[in-house]
Amino acid sequence: MTRGGAAPQDLSRRAVLATAAATLAGAGGCVKRTRNVMARDPPEQVTLRILTVPVDANPYPSRIARELASHLQACGVDASVEPMEPEALYRRVLLEHDFDVYVGQFPRSEWRDPDTLYALCHSMFGGEPGWQNPFGYTSMGLDDDLETQRTSSGRERRRAVTDLQAHLAEDQPFTPLAVPDALGTTRTDRFGGWHGNPMQPVVLLGLDRVGDTDTLSVVTTDGRVTGNRNPIAAEFRARGTIIDLLYDPLAREVDGVTKPWSAADWRLDGGDGQPVAEVTLRPDLRWHDGESLTAADVAFTYEFLADTSLGNADSPIPASRYRGRISLVDEVAVADERTVRIAFGDASPVVAMRALTVPILPQHVWRDRTEPATIAGVETNRTMTEALAWNNPRPVGSGPLAFDRGVPGESLRLSRFDDHFLRGDPEGLPDRLVGGPEYGELRLSVAGSDDAAVELVAAGGADATVSPLGAAVVPRIGRESALSLVSDPSRAFYHVGYNTRTAPLSNTRFRRIVARLLDRATLVDDVFDGYARPAASPLAGTPWYEADAFPDEMGLGSSFVRPDGTLDTASSKAAFVEAGYRYDDGRLLVE
Amino acid sequence: MTLVPVLAKVVAVKVVLLSVSALALVGVGRLRTTATELPQRLRNVGVPITVLVVVLLINSVVREPVTEVAWLVGINITPLIYGIEGDFVPWFQSLGTPAFTTLFSYAYVYGYVYVLVFPVVAYAALEDSRPLEELAVAYSVNYVLGLVCYVAFVAYGPRNLLGDSVESLLYTHHPEFQFLTSRVNSNTNVFPSLHTSLSATVIGVAYDTREVYPGWFAIATAVGITIIGATMYLGIHWATDVLAGVVLAGIAVLAGRRYAEG
Numbered sequence: 001m002t003r004g005g006a007a008p009q010d011l012s013r014r015a016v017l018a019t020a021a022a023t024l025a026g027a028g029g030c031v032k033r034t035r036n037v038m039a040r041d042p043p044e045q046v047t048l049r050i051l052t053v054p055v056d057a058n059p060y061p062s063r064i065a066r067e068l069a070s071h072l073q074a075c076g077v078d079a080s081v082e083p084m085e086p087e088a089l090y091r092r093v094l095l096e097h098d099f100d101v102y103v104g105q106f107p108r109s110e111w112r113d114p115d116t117l118y119a120l121c122h123s124m125f126g127g128e129p130g131w132q133n134p135f136g137y138t139s140m141g142l143d144d145d146l147e148t149q150r151t152s153s154g155r156e157r158r159r160a161v162t163d164l165q166a167h168l169a170e171d172q173p174f175t176p177l178a179v180p181d182a183l184g185t186t187r188t189d190r191f192g193g194w195h196g197n198p199m200q201p202v203v204l205l206g207l208d209r210v211g212d213t214d215t216l217s218v219v220t221t222d223g224r225v226t227g228n229r230n231p232i233a234a235e236f237r238a239r240g241t242i243i244d245l246l247y248d249p250l251a252r253e254v255d256g257v258t259k260p261w262s263a264a265d266w267r268l269d270g271g272d273g274q275p276v277a278e279v280t281l282r283p284d285l286r287w288h289d290g291e292s293l294t295a296a297d298v299a300f301t302y303e304f305l306a307d308t309s310l311g312n313a314d315s316p317i318p319a320s321r322y323r324g325r326i327s328l329v330d331e332v333a334v335a336d337e338r339t340v341r342i343a344f345g346d347a348s349p350v351v352a353m354r355a356l357t358v359p360i361l362p363q364h365v366w367r368d369r370t371e372p373a374t375i376a377g378v379e380t381n382r383t384m385t386e387a388l389a390w391n392n393p394r395p396v397g398s399g400p401l402a403f404d405r406g407v408p409g410e411s412l413r414l415s416r417f418d419d420h421f422l423r424g425d426p427e428g429l430p431d432r433l434v435g436g437p438e439y440g441e442l443r444l445s446v447a448g449s450d451d452a453a454v455e456l457v458a459a460g461g462a463d464a465t466v467s468p469l470g471a472a473v474v475p476r477i478g479r480e481s482a483l484s485l486v487s488d489p490s491r492a493f494y495h496v497g498y499n500t501r502t503a504p505l506s507n508t509r510f511r512r513i514v515a516r517l518l519d520r521a522t523l524v525d526d527v528f529d530g531y532a533r534p535a536a537s538p539l540a541g542t543p544w545y546e547a548d549a550f551p552d553e554m555g556l557g558s559s560f561v562r563p564d565g566t567l568d569t570a571s572s573k574a575a576f577v578e579a580g581y582r583y584d585d586g587r588l589l590v591e
Numbered sequence: 592m593t594l595v596p597v598l599a600k601v602v603a604v605k606v607v608l609l610s611v612s613a614l615a616l617v618g619v620g621r622l623r624t625t626a627t628e629l630p631q632r633l634r635n636v637g638v639p640i641t642v643l644v645v646v647l648l649i650n651s652v653v654r655e656p657v658t659e660v661a662w663l664v665g666i667n668i669t670p671l672i673y674g675i676e677g678d679f680v681p682w683f684q685s686l687g688t689p690a691f692t693t694l695f696s697y698a699y700v701y702g703y704v705y706v707l708v709f710p711v712v713a714y715a716a717l718e719d720s721r722p723l724e725e726l727a728v729a730y731s732v733n734y735v736l737g738l739v740c741y742v743a744f745v746a747y748g749p750r751n752l753l754g755d756s757v758e759s760l761l762y763t764h765h766p767e768f769q770f771l772t773s774r775v776n777s778n779t780n781v782f783p784s785l786h787t788s789l790s791a792t793v794i795g796v797a798y799d800t801r802e803v804y805p806g807w808f809a810i811a812t813a814v815g816i817t818i819i820g821a822t823m824y825l826g827i828h829w830a831t832d833v834l835a836g837v838v839l840a841g842i843a844v845l846a847g848r849r850y851a852e853g
Binding site: 049054056062080081087447451454455456472526527 | 669767779
C-alpha cells in the first residue's frame with residue numbers, strides 16, 4: 001500500500017553503492033565514470049497529494065478525489081488523498097498556494113455572467129490570495145479573451161467567451177467536472193412561500209409566516225460563520241448566505257434581475273467604453289449600530305476592498321473576496337450625502353453593473369483595521385492587514401438582519417433590523433419582500449453531517465437546510481411527509497484544481513492527461529446519483545456554452561475511462577510516455 | 592433542541608443499567624455499607640479522584656481550541672493511516688447485517704457510558720480503595736495522552752475519507768446521536784481511539800479485580816470488545832486508531848497499578 005517510502009530508500013541505496021564503488025575502484029578513470037553517473041540525479045516517482053474536504057462537510061469531493069487517486073496510482077503515480085476542514089483546505093489552496101491538486105467547488109452558485117471568470121483565471125491575479133487564480137496559471141491568450149469580453153458586447157463578446165472556454169479546455173489550469181443541483185429540504189408548517197432555494201438570502205427574506213413562531217430556524221453543515229463573520233476573508237466563506245443577510249449591497253439579484261437594493265436608483269452613462277454610474281442611496285439608511293449610512297461609506301467600501309491598507313502598505317493589499325468585481329471600478333467620488341459617482345475602467349455597461357453587488361462596509365468600523373496584522377502584538381506578515389485577519393465577532397452591517405449572538409461551532413442568532421428600508425415601503429421590489437422579514441429572529445444551527453441536518457428539520461428543530469445536501473439523503477427526505485425536497489441547478493461547479501507553479505503540474509501536457517483520468521458522465525451517475533450535469537466548461541449550462549468550440553481531445557467524451565467505469569490503463573500510460581515521461585518498474589518518473 | 596431528548600434517553604438507559612448491575616454484581620449489603628461510609632472512602636482516594644475531575648474539566652474546556660491548534664501544528668496522518676491499513680474497515684463493515692449495526696450502535700453509545708461509569712460505582716463500594724485509585728489514575732492518563740495526540744495528529748476516520756465504500760452507519764441510522772457526539776468530540780480526533788483505550792482500560796482494571804468481581808470481569812470484557820469492534824464497524828475509527836488505543840490503555844493501566852501499589 002505504501003509506495004511513498006520506496007523512492008528515498010532507492011535514492012540512498014544508489015548513493016551508497018556509488019560511493020562504495022568509487023572508493024573500491026580508486027583509479028582515475030573509474031572516478032570520472034562515477035562522476036558522470038552521479039551528475040544526473042536519479043529520477044523520482046511522481047508524487048501527488050490530492051486535498052479535499054471530509055465527507056461530513058460534503059460527501060462528493062472526497063469520492064471524486066479517491067477515484068482520481070486510484071486512476072493516478074494505476075498510471076504509476078504515488079497519489080494519496082488528504083481530507084481537511086474547508087477552512088484549512090482553502091487556507092492552503094487560496095492563501096498559501098501550498099498544494100498539488102485539490103478537488104473543490106466554486107464558491108458562487110448564482111452567477112451567469114462570464115466576467116465571473118475574470119478573477120478566477122486572469123494571469124495578473126496569480127500571486128494574490130483568494131479565489132483569484134489559485135492555480136498560478138498564466139496565459140497571454142486567455143488574458144486577451146478575458147479583457148475583450150469585458151469591454152465588448154454582442155457577437156464580439158460571444159466570440160471572446162467561446163475563445164476563452166477553448167483556451168481553458170486546452171490548457172486545463174483546472175478541470176471542471178459537473179454543475180450540481182443544490183439540494184435542500186424545507187418544512188412548511190411554520191413558514192411558507194419558499195420561492196427558490198433556501199440558500200439564497202432573498203428567498204429567506206420573502207417567507208410568509210403561517211405558524212405562531214417568531215423565529216425562523218435554519219441548519220447548516222458548514223459552521224464557519226459561527227466563528228468568523230468577516231465578509232472579506234475568502235477562506236471562511238462558501239456561498240455567504242448569512243453574510244448577505246447582514247450586509248447589504250447597492251444592488252441585489254432578485255428573481256434573476258439585478259435590482260436596486262440599498263441604492264434607490266442609478267443612472268448609467270456608457271461613455272466611450274468607460275461607463276460612469278451615478279448612484280443615489282435610499283433615504284435614511286442606517287448601520288446596525290445606529291450610525292447613518294452615507295455616500296462616504298460607499299466610496300470607502302470600494303477604496304477599501306481594492307486596498308485594505310488604504311495606501312499604507314508598499315503595494316495594495318486587496319480583500320480576498322470580490323476581487324473581480326472591484327477590478328472593474330476606477331474611482332468613486334462622493335457627490336453629496338446620498339449620491340456617489342462610480343467611474344469604471346474599460347468595461348461594457350452590462351459587465352460594469354456587477355460591481356454594484358459587493359457588500360457595503362461601514363467606514364467607522366473598518367477604517368481602523370488597515371494596519372499590518374499582528375500576532376500577540378508582533379508583526380508577522382506585512383502583506384496581510386488586520387482587516388483580513390479579523391474574525392469580525394460583532395458584525396455591523398446594514399442588512400435586514402442584525403447579529404445578535406453566536407456560539408462557535410454550534411449556533412448563531414440574528415434579529416430583525418427594524419430600521420431597515422424593507423420595513424418601510426420600498427419601491428421597485430416584489431411584494432413578498434416589502435415590509436419583511438415576517439420573523440423577528442433567525443437562528444442558525446450547525447449539524448455534523450447531512451443526515452443530522454435533515455434529521456433536525458424532520459424533528460421540527462429547523463425549517464430549512466441552508467447548505468447544499470448530498471444526494472444520499474434524498475430518500476430520507478422522501479420518507480418524511482413533513483419535508484419537501486428543494487432542488488435547483490447551482491452554478492457552483494465541482495472541479496479539480498492544479499497548482500501550475502511546480503512540476504509536473506506546470507506541464508500542460510501532464511494536466512491534460514490527468515484531466516482525462518476522470519469521466520464526467522460516470523461521476524454524475526456514481527457520485528452525484530444523477531443530481532448534477534457533466535460540465536467540460538465552467539460556463540456549461542449557461543447560454544454562453546458552445547460544445548463545438550472544444551478541442552476534440554478535451555471535450556466531454558475524451559476520457560480514458562471506459563463506459564463501464566474502468567480505466568484504460570494502457571492508453572493513459574501511453575499518453576504519459578508520449579508527453580515525454582518515463583516509466584521505471586511501473587512507476588511514473590519525474591526528472 | 593434535539594440534543595436534550597437524546598441526552599435524556601442516554602441518561603435514562605444508563606441509570607437503569609447501572610442500578611441493575613449494581614444490585615446484581617455489587618450486592619445490596621455492600622451498597623448499604625457504602626452509602627454510610629462513602630464520604631470517608633472518597634477522602635481516602637481524594638488525590639487521584641481530584642486529578643481525574645480536573646483533567647475532565649480541562650478536557651471539556653480545551654476541546655474546541657485543541658482542534659484549532661491541531662490544524663496549526665499537527666500533522667494530517669489520514670493518508671498515512673489509509674496507506675498502512677488499506678481497506679480493512681470497508682471489508683469489516685461489509686460483513687455486517689442490520690442486527691450487527693443495531694448491536695454495535697447501542698454498544699458504542701450506551702455500552703460505552705455504562706462500561707465507564709459502572710466500575711466507579713463498583714469500586715467505590717469496596718473497602719479496599721486501591722482499585723478506585725488505579726481506575727482514576729488510568730482514566731486520567733488516557734485523557735491526558737489522548738489530548739496530546741489530538742494536538743500532534745489530525746486524522747479523519749474511514750467514514751470521512753472513504754465515502755464510497757464505508758457508510759457512516761451510526762449517523763445514518765441514528766442521526767440524533769451526532770448531536771451528542773459532536774459536542775463531545777471533533778471529527779478530527781480519531782487517532783488514537785479513546786473509545787478503545789478507555790474500554791480496554793476498564794477491561795484491564797477489571798482483570799486486576801477479577802477475584803472480587805468475577806462477573807464484572809466477564810461483562811466488561813464482552814461489552815468492551817464489542818465497543819472496540821463497533822468503533823471500526825461503524826466507520827468511525829481505523830484499525831490503526833484501535834491499535835494505538837490498546838497501547839494507550841496498556842500504558843494507562845500500568846501507571847494506575849504503580850500508583851495504587853506505591
